[in-house]
Amino acid sequence: MKIKVCGLRDKSNIKELMALPLDYVGFIFYSKSARYVGDDFDAEITKMIPLHIRKVGVFVNEAAEKILTLAKKYQLDVIQLHGDESPEDCQQIKDSGIEVFKAFQLNEDFQFERLEAYHKACDYFLFDTKSDSYGGSGEKFNWEILKKYKGETPFFLSGGIGIDDVEAVKAFQHSKLFGLDVNSGFERSPAVKNVVLVEEFLKSVRKKKMSNNKYAVNERGYYGQFGGAYIPELLRANVDELRENYLKIINSEKFQKDYKRLLDTYVGRPTPLTKVANLSKRFGTNIYLKREDLTHTGAHKINNTVGQILIAKYMGKTRIIAETGAGQHGVATATVCALFGLECIVYMGALDIERQAPNVARMKMLGAKVVPAISGNQTLKDATNEAIRDWIANPHSFYLIGSVVGPHPYPDMVTRLQSIISKEIREQLTKETGNPNPNYVIACVGGGSNAAGAFYHYLDEEDVKLVAVEASGLGVNSGETAATITIGDIGFIHGSKTMLMHDEDGQITEPYSISAGLDYPGVGPLHAHLAETGRAQFLSVTDQEALDAAMVLAQSEGIIPALESAHALAALEQMTFRKDDVVVVNLSGRGDKDMETYMKEINNL
């Protein structure tokens, strides 16, 4: 929720307010207002305002020429029009490249049809109370009226909002509510705000709503209708042992201390949140990359293997088994087994062993035994079957799964271990913009572990749009695809009920994507639930679109992404953003491992 404090003038008061996480500050350029900045308002005052706080000039029936002159002088980012300005007046300001807020004074008789002519010409509306003055009346209006507002332009709620309105504001819901505009409710005297009260208001309004756990796993291991533990009887004891222990261990102080130490000193966390200027310019918004590519081993996978190896140790396990497709999870598992001196057996399809020679060599160098799966298509699905067989035969082993898939508790356990990603994003954005919540979080989805981690702390923050990007390979209808949510159905795979791709006989189909990490015929049950409830939007990206996006990032920002992450980047091309949106793309891995593919697929490399 964006917060705008309007009606400022006093330099020392403004300086104090600048320390608060505000989004907008407003200056009244209407001479009849008690908060009028005055004819000799010092332009140095607006210059000292940090760039992330946007400066709004408030005008009433003023000539466009004068507005634009003052906008230049005071470096205003936004013009807020409070008089009888027409859509054409708004458009004239907008055409000069400045954002426009149009204020409307509402009462029960307000005709919302009036707004239709303004949508194109305004970036935001501001709904204030009908009064004899043009604004700053300190009076509230009946917010229920806004149920009638069905327009597309987001709005600020305004009019007499004060510290006593925190609960009402939090309870008020409207899909187009963008922010709150406050003014006289926080004044000591005209144009001088009570900084302590403003700070208290910001904290209370933004305090995380008590999680309603709508998207969390329930005690039976389900996300809505998805999840569960559909496993052979012979595996039951192994899975139950893990289910009974994982939360106790993860929540223990000792685990938290050991896990944090490893994340900080071995994995290299926190990973940076990089604002990418050239990409931001290209998409006309503010794009940040969460740099999982900078972790040890070069991808987010290590967050999970470091956590699971600790859980295995605490459970007294000495033998680790894992399955791997392209070898990334195998390498991350072999890495932590080497670190802890544990035996490591990695099952890998015989065909994948042939295709992924460097990763096979890495695993061997790290001391792991790589066992070929020679059944079926000799790929990931078959490797998983072999790993499960091994686990049944060797119950003292720990099966270390690499994504938010498999029987409960794996999806929840892996999600929690990857949630460090969104925990850090929140902390980093708070420092950077004053608000922990971005407008969008975008991540690629194969099984879905990097997306689960990037989404986790935002699941109940409905103002944050979650975008999951699947690999559509050669196209969603080509038969050569891995876009499970887009074309799949409900079914059972690797011990859980979820969405998967299958043929007419119900057989799971072989997925295809240029990106090995997205080449999975199912998806984690959390993601199936996010898709079903509409909490996350699912987009799909072809091989070619991902390759193009990788080139754009490499050549505009000097970062070569993993092919998986390139899918998340390519989704930007399918979306439209506002100038002041904050968009976080989870850059799940670095591109070194994909150089052979890039060299083969991109001309002149």
Ligand SMILES: O=C(O)c1ccccc1NCC(=O)[C@H](O)[C@H](O)COP(=O)(O)O
């Ligand atoms: O604040 C003023 O004096 C004013 C005068 C003329 C036009 C607009 C004005 N204020 C604009 C605002 O953005 C106010 O914050 C908004 O009207 C709500 O004010 P309040 O009821 O005091 O919270």
